[in-house]
Amino acid sequence: MQITIRNLNKVYSGDVYALRDVSLDISEGMFGLLGPNGAGKTTLMKILATLEQPTSGEVLVDGENISVRRREVRSTLGYLPQFFGAYPQMTGSEFLRYIGRLCGFSGKALKESVEENLIRVGLFEVRDRKVKTYSGGMLRRLGVAQALVGNPKLLIIDEPTTGLDPEERIRFRNLLSVLSRDKVIILSTHIVGDISSTCENIALLSHGRLVFRGHPESLVDQASGKVWQAACDEEDFGMISEQMNVISTIPVEGRLLLRLVGEPVDGFEMQTVPPNLEDAYMHFMENVVGEHVEEEAGVMED
Ligand SMILES: Nc1ncnc2c1ncn2[C@@H]1O[C@H](COP(=O)(O)OP(=O)(O)OP(=O)(O)O)[C@@H](O)[C@H]1O
Numbered sequence: 001m002q003i004t005i006r007n008l009n010k011v012y013s014g015d016v017y018a019l020r021d022v023s024l025d026i027s028e029g030m031f032g033l034l035g036p037n038g039a040g041k042t043t044l045m046k047i048l049a050t051l052e053q054p055t056s057g058e059v060l061v062d063g064e065n066i067s068v069r070r071r072e073v074r075s076t077l078g079y080l081p082q083f084f085g086a087y088p089q090m091t092g093s094e095f096l097r098y099i100g101r102l103c104g105f106s107g108k109a110l111k112e113s114v115e116e117n118l119i120r121v122g123l124f125e126v127r128d129r130k131v132k133t134y135s136g137g138m139l140r141r142l143g144v145a146q147a148l149v150g151n152p153k154l155l156i157i158d159e160p161t162t163g164l165d166p167e168e169r170i171r172f173r174n175l176l177s178v179l180s181r182d183k184v185i186i187l188s189t190h191i192v193g194d195i196s197s198t199c200e201n202i203a204l205l206s207h208g209r210l211v212f213r214g215h216p217e218s219l220v221d222q223a224s225g226k227v228w229q230a231a232c233d234e235e236d237f238g239m240i241s242e243q244m245n246v247i248s249t250i251p252v253e254g255r256l257l258l259r260l261v262g263e264p265v266d267g268f269e270m271q272t273v274p275p276n277l278e279d280a281y282m283h284f285m286e287n288v289v290g291e292h293v294e295e296e297a298g299v300m301e302d
């Protein structure tokens with residue numbers, strides 16, 4: 001499957017530019033869309049899921065324009081919205097049967113599809129419990145199950161791990177990894193850890209613009225030599241944190257052990273450490289993108 005996004009713009013009423021000239025190619029495996037709150041992730045996903053129309057630009061799925069061939073494209077995709085809710089009085093199994101019927105299944109095929117997807121997401125044991133008794137993680141997995149009914153080739157998943165505990169987050173990540181063997185999965189998140197171990201390709205959105213696309217490793221490379229470790233006294237923390245981005249602070253024997261991104265502050269002993277994706281994301285958004293946005297603001301003021 002080949003998804004081609006060309007010069008996509010989305011302007012909501014009130015002159016809100018949610019997407020600005022976004023072009024992107026996505027094919028096989030798991031693709032991670034990363035960006036802070038309000039970056040435009042949900043807007044892009046809704047357009048891909050054919051639930052929103054772009055203001056301009058186009059999206060092609062295997063060469064077909066999704067705005068024109070909406071019905072055909074819809075039948076090949078599954079979508080888990082950011083705020084997924086299921087009927088609380090239904091059991092997990094009843095809910096999936098309901099979705100299955102909407103997808104045109106009946107009889108034996110419906111029963112098989114419901115069972116298969118409950119097993120896939122690890123909810124078979126709790127299938128007869130009412131949805132209102134499910135935990136956040138179980139509900140999110142039910143959301144994946146409903147997106148899988150119809151056996152889509154493309155799975156669009158918006159912020160699936162927000163609010164999940166670490167165990168559920170890992171479970172969810174593993175579930176998506178298994179599914180990505182025979183599907184394209186587009187996953188949005190503002191949590192770097194969600195994509196660091198699973199996505200071969202990522203894109204970063206900031207203020208509606210695509211500011212990076214490529215392999216996670218090449219983003220990490222850009223932060224090489226910019227990540228530091230230092231121990232400081234509490235009274236120096238304010239000054240350091242004004243000049244560098246603090247990734248973590250660990251109290252050790254009355255002092256603070258800091259992980260920092262940026263240019264080192266004079267007069268403090270700091271050692272460079274190898275960057276990880278979270279450091280690189282921070283470096284990129286604060287420095288590379290920050291400068292770009294400031295430049296743009298300058299141009300607009302002129
Ligand atoms: N229906 C709408 N009408 C007007 N503005 C909207 C609408 N939906 C989104 N926006 C605005 O568009 C921008 C992008 O929003 P979007 O929800 O796509 O971001 P996001 O990256 O998904 O954010 P989050 O991480 O908080 O989910 C924001 O400024 C938002 O306020």
Ligand SMILES: [Mg+2]
Nearest residue numbers: 041042082159
């Ligand atoms: Mg969103």
